[in-house]
Amino acid sequence: MDMNIIEGGVTAAKGFQAAAAAAQIKYEGRTDMALIYSEKPCKAAGTFTTNVVKAAPVKWDRAIVEGKKRPQAVIVNSGIANACTGKEGMRYCKETAKEAAKVLGVEADSVLVGSTGVIGMQLPMDRIKAGIGMLAESKSADTQSGTEAAKAIMTTDTEKKEAAATFEIGGVTVTIGGMAKGSGMIHPNMCTMLSFITTDAAISQKALRKALKEDVQDTYNMISVDGDTSTNDTVLLLANGRAENPKIRYGTPEYEAFKKALHYVNETLAKKMAGDGEGATALLEAKIVGAKTKEQAKVLAKSIVCSNLVKTAIAGHDANWGRILCAMGYSGAQFDPEKVDLAFESESGKLTIIKNGTAADYSEEKATEILSKPEVTVIADIKEGDEEATAWGCDLTHEYISINADYRS
C-alpha cells in the first residue's frame, strides 16, 4: 500500500471534472469562478471556520455535509466572500446552488458553494449565473481543467496550489487530489482558505469524516500567515467511489493507507499556502521536538510561526533567537527555558544557536546564510519527552503591508 506522488489536482481522481470561467465577479482579464463536478454523487466530509461570523456558503455547505445529502458539484467564486451579507446573502447562495443544479442536471441540494474575496458585498447574480453556464459547458476531466480551476480560485495568491497522490488496495489504484487557495487572513483553526479534495476511493462515510477531521489538526490548523481566522474557511473532501476498490472502513490498514495519502495532499497544500502568505519571501517551518505532549508541542510551534517579531526577523535574515524563545514563552505552554536547544536549518545546512537556553558559540554569518533561503526551519528541543509537532508560516514583509493597506477584502 505504498503511496505515490503524482501530478494533478481535483481531476486526478477518476470521475471528476473541473472548469474555470472569467465571470467578472471582481476581476477583469482573469478567471474568477471554478467548478468541480463528479459524474456520480459523492460522500462528503468538511471542516469549516470557527469564526462566529460565518459566510453564507459556510452555513450552506455545512448543512449539506453534515446531513445525508450526496453532493455532486462545487461552485466557487473568488471575487466576493458573501460574508456579513445577511438574509439577502443567504438567498443568493441558495440561488447559486439551485442554478448550478439546474444547469448540471443534478439535485438542488447536491451543489456545494465556496466563496472568497470581499466581505460585505452582495453577489452580482446575473454574472454568477452566466458564469455557471460557462463552467457547465467547458467542464472536463483532463489535468489542465483541474489546473485552470486551481488558478480561478486564487485571490492574492501568487501561485496555484495543487497536489495529488495514489495508493493501491488489492491491485486497485485509488487516487486523492486537491486544490487550495489562501494567502491572507490565514491562521490556525482554518484559514481564509478554501481547499477542495476529491478522491475516487470507495470509503465508508465514517472513515471519510474521521480521516479529514483528524488530518486537518496536523495540516491546515498548523499554518498561520497573519493570525486572522477568516469567515469563509472551508475544506471539502468528496469521494465518488469510482476506483471500485473494496470499501475502506475506519480503523483498518486500508484506512491508514488512505489517511497517509490524504495527509500528503493536505500537508502539501497547507505548506503551499503558508509559503505563499501575502508578501512572503520565505516559508517558515517551526518544529518542536522532545515535548511531553503533542498538544504542548503544537502550541509552542504555532506561537513561533504566529509572532510578528519572529516573522520580521526571518524577513531580515536575522538570527534573532531571543524573539523565538520569547514567542515560546508567551504561548501558554509550560517548559523550562533553561533546557531549550535551538537550531536553524535550510538547504544551506543546520546550525545550533542555543544550548540549554543561552547562546551557543555560532557564526552569525552562517546563520544569515541559512536564513536567506526560501524555506527555513526552526527546530527547538525542549527535552521533556518524545512528542513533536510542526507548524508553518511565512516571513512578514513590506509587501504584506502594501497588499493589505489597500486591498478591500
Add this chain to the structure above:
Amino acid sequence: MDMNIIEGGVTAAKGFQAAAAAAQIKYEGRTDMALIYSEKPCKAAGTFTTNVVKAAPVKWDRAIVEGKKRPQAVIVNSGIANACTGKEGMRYCKETAKEAAKVLGVEADSVLVGSTGVIGMQLPMDRIKAGIGMLAESKSADTQSGTEAAKAIMTTDTEKKEAAATFEIGGVTVTIGGMAKGSGMIHPNMCTMLSFITTDAAISQKALRKALKEDVQDTYNMISVDGDTSTNDTVLLLANGRAENPKIRYGTPEYEAFKKALHYVNETLAKKMAGDGEGATALLEAKIVGAKTKEQAKVLAKSIVCSNLVKTAIAGHDANWGRILCAMGYSGAQFDPEKVDLAFESESGKLTIIKNGTAADYSEEKATEILSKPEVTVIADIKEGDEEATAWGCDLTHEYISINADYRS
C-alpha cells in the same frame, strides 16, 4: 477629592529624584541608563510579564516587591534586556543592585532593576557601574530630571512618555506621577514595556497592591502593538508617604480617589505606548458597548486591536469593516453578528458603518476622512447588555517592518 492633571513624571511626587546617564550600554550619543531615587524607603507594588521566559531583573524585582523589603531606588538600562542570559545574567543583575545600593547608601535589597533592549547578550558591568556613578551624582528632584529619565529608558519609542496627577485628602495634596517606555513586543498581559509610577501617598500595603493589580487589567493589559508579550514587562509603583496624608486604606473613599488618579496616570501612559507603537501613524481605539459581561467586551475589543488585517486597513485609511467583524468573530467571545452596529469616530466626526450586521448607507469618502486622523476609534454595539471595555493599539505600517527586520531586540 477632585483629581487635577499636572505636568511631570516620576519626580512630580514629593521626595523622589531622578537622573539619566549616557553609559554606552548600547547606544552612542544618547542616554541609556536612568535612576529613580526616593529619599525614604517605599512601599512597593508590581506586576510582571506572564511570559514563561522571564528576564533576570523581572525575577529580582518580583522577589523584592512580593517580600517585605522597602525599596528606595530603581536602576534602568535600555540597551540590554538581560533575558535568556542564564545564571551569569542573574549574577549581573544582583551586582547592578548591589553597586547602586553602595553608591546611593541604601540597603542592598532595596534597589529594583529594570532592563529592556537586546535579548541574549550579557551586561557590560564596567559600563553599568560607571553609569550608576553618573546617575547617583546627577540625581535631582526637578521636573527636568524626571523627563531626562523618561527619555533615557526609550528604545524604539519616538516620544518620551510621562503623566502625573494630584488629588486632595483632608487638605493635603497627594501626587502620583510616572514614566513608561514601550513600542514593540507589546501585547495584552504586559508588554515590552516598563512603567514606573511614584507617589508620595501614605497608603497601606494592601491598598497599594490592590490598586495596581486592579488598574493594570484596564490599562496596560488592554494595549497591543504586535501581539508579542515580552520577557521583561514590568510595572512598578512606589509610595514613600511623603505627602503625610492620613493613611489611605483599602475600600475607603480615599482609596477610590487614589485609584482614580492612578488610573489616569496608567491609562495615559498605556495609550501613549499604543499610539507610539513601532512604525505607527495612528492610535487605534476599540470600544465595545452593549456587552453582557465586561470580560466579553474586553475579549472583543482586544481582538480588534490585535488583528494585523484591521491594523493594515487603518494604515490605509480604509473603512474595511469586514475585517473588524471578522476579528470579533474569531476572538473566542460569543455574540450575534446580525445585531452588531459599528461606527468609526475621530476628530473629523462619527459615522455609522454597519447596522445590524450589514453595511449601512455611508459615504466612503467621509469614512476615509475620519480614518485619516492620528486617533481613530472603532465603536461596536453588540446590544446584549450594559457592559463595555476599551482596548488600544495602532496601525501596522511599512515602518514596523523596517524597524523589526533589522533591529536585534
